[in-house]
Amino acid sequence: MSHTRADFDQYMVPNYAPAAFVPVRGAGSRVWDQADRQYVDLTGGIAVNALGHCHPALVAALNEQGSKLWHLSNAFTNEPALDLAQKLVKATFADRVFFCNSGAEANEAALKLARRAAIERFGDKKHKVLSALNSFHGRTFFTVCVGGQPKYSDGFGPKPAGIEYFEYNNLDSLSALIDDETACVIIEPIQGEGGVVPATAAFIAGVRALCDKHHAFLIFDEVQSGAGRTGSLYAYQEYGVSPDILTSAKGIGGGFPLGCMLTTSDIAKHLAVGTHGTTYGGNPLACAIGNALLDVVNTATVLDGVKAKRELFVAAIAKINAQYSVFDEVRGMGLLIGAELKPAFAGKAKDLLNLAVKEGLMILMAGPNVIRFAPSLVIADEDIREGMQRFERAVAAFVTA
Numbered sequence: 001m002s003h004t005r006a007d008f009d010q011y012m013v014p015n016y017a018p019a020a021f022v023p024v025r026g027a028g029s030r031v032w033d034q035a036d037r038q039y040v041d042l043t044g045g046i047a048v049n050a051l052g053h054c055h056p057a058l059v060a061a062l063n064e065q066g067s068k069l070w071h072l073s074n075a076f077t078n079e080p081a082l083d084l085a086q087k088l089v090k091a092t093f094a095d096r097v098f099f100c101n102s103g104a105e106a107n108e109a110a111l112k113l114a115r116r117a118a119i120e121r122f123g124d125k126k127h128k129v130l131s132a133l134n135s136f137h138g139r140t141f142f143t144v145c146v147g148g149q150p151k152y153s154d155g156f157g158p159k160p161a162g163i164e165y166f167e168y169n170n171l172d173s174l175s176a177l178i179d180d181e182t183a184c185v186i187i188e189p190i191q192g193e194g195g196v197v198p199a200t201a202a203f204i205a206g207v208r209a210l211c212d213k214h215h216a217f218l219i220f221d222e223v224q225s226g227a228g229r230t231g232s233l234y235a236y237q238e239y240g241v242s243p244d245i246l247t248s249a250k251g252i253g254g255g256f257p258l259g260c261m262l263t264t265s266d267i268a269k270h271l272a273v274g275t276h277g278t279t280y281g282g283n284p285l286a287c288a289i290g291n292a293l294l295d296v297v298n299t300a301t302v303l304d305g306v307k308a309k310r311e312l313f314v315a316a317i318a319k320i321n322a323q324y325s326v327f328d329e330v331r332g333m334g335l336l337i338g339a340e341l342k343p344a345f346a347g348k349a350k351d352l353l354n355l356a357v358k359e360g361l362m363i364l365m366a367g368p369n370v371i372r373f374a375p376s377l378v379i380a381d382e383d384i385r386e387g388m389q390r391f392e393r394a395v396a397a398f399v400t401a
């Protein structure tokens, strides 16, 4: 054991506050730390490890591609990227795919594309970006400013102009802002970081209609809700409303950095040669893993399993809540689950997270009042049972703390 948690404070930039233990290996939905203590992982690397840790199909793809070809640059195309792009086109509304390495990069591409296409079609004035309050779209400066949480974007100097905010799930609020100068509206079908808040079906349909009326592009940020998380490959399929541009990252790489932006050929043509790019985007190693992930996830077995496993979680949380009365509401879709603490426990999600660690359980928060579960989509039922037993012990300690 050559390093300790204390080394983090000595060597790393202090922008994170990691847990006290240091994980060293994982398998499925279990993780072990330096002392070989075992944890049930219900975080899924924040909705990233869609197939848990070291899934055999992903390890095989990594090893196979890893000894074949890693990286070329975008001066050359490659088979894994073409394969993955074709699969994504077949599985969604989209005709064209742009690959990148993260959610923020996917959203950056989406926003740049939307503005570019709108300006080329209607002139310079059509550049307004409308985004929901409390939304999260990444941490590059453009995406963090588009995100509706000033605490993340303030303090970095002048912000890009032309961004305005409406209330999520409030169509009147969007209706009051949108006009013929609006280039695009960007929303998360389920606000993840903002507290696991799903959009209502009426809101999604209303947003689509308003965008159509004003020739504004509709961008769905599915970085957290995508790649099978809801029990459909993408959440828009649950709503039956297609966007013009969709962004995906997190789960699509299963733990390897991979992001993508999907769109129609009519819109895609505005990203002509030289208008946008990224060095690593669409590299064969990442795309080989993305292919393996999609082959496993985009099947009835896994997607139906997500819905069945959600029921196990919801029932277990309800049982715990019947005894301890800590949660107001349990929400989300599929295996993106948020449990909002009652007002008496407001602001204390982090305390519950810390107590969970003591019980050998990794869980997430989504803001100070919401406990979030985003486990592997193929988590074993036994791991859910064991995880929820540990969660119950953490909740018992929490209410008496």
Ligand SMILES: *Cc1c(COP(=O)(O)O)cnc(C)c1O
Binding pocket: 101, 102, 103, 104, 105, 107, 136, 137, 138, 139, 188, 192, 193, 221, 222, 223, 224, 225, 249, 250
């Ligand atoms: C995590 C997240 C992002 C940012 O993704 P990164 O890979 O961290 O850049 C963007 N949008 C949503 C909805 C997210 O959950």
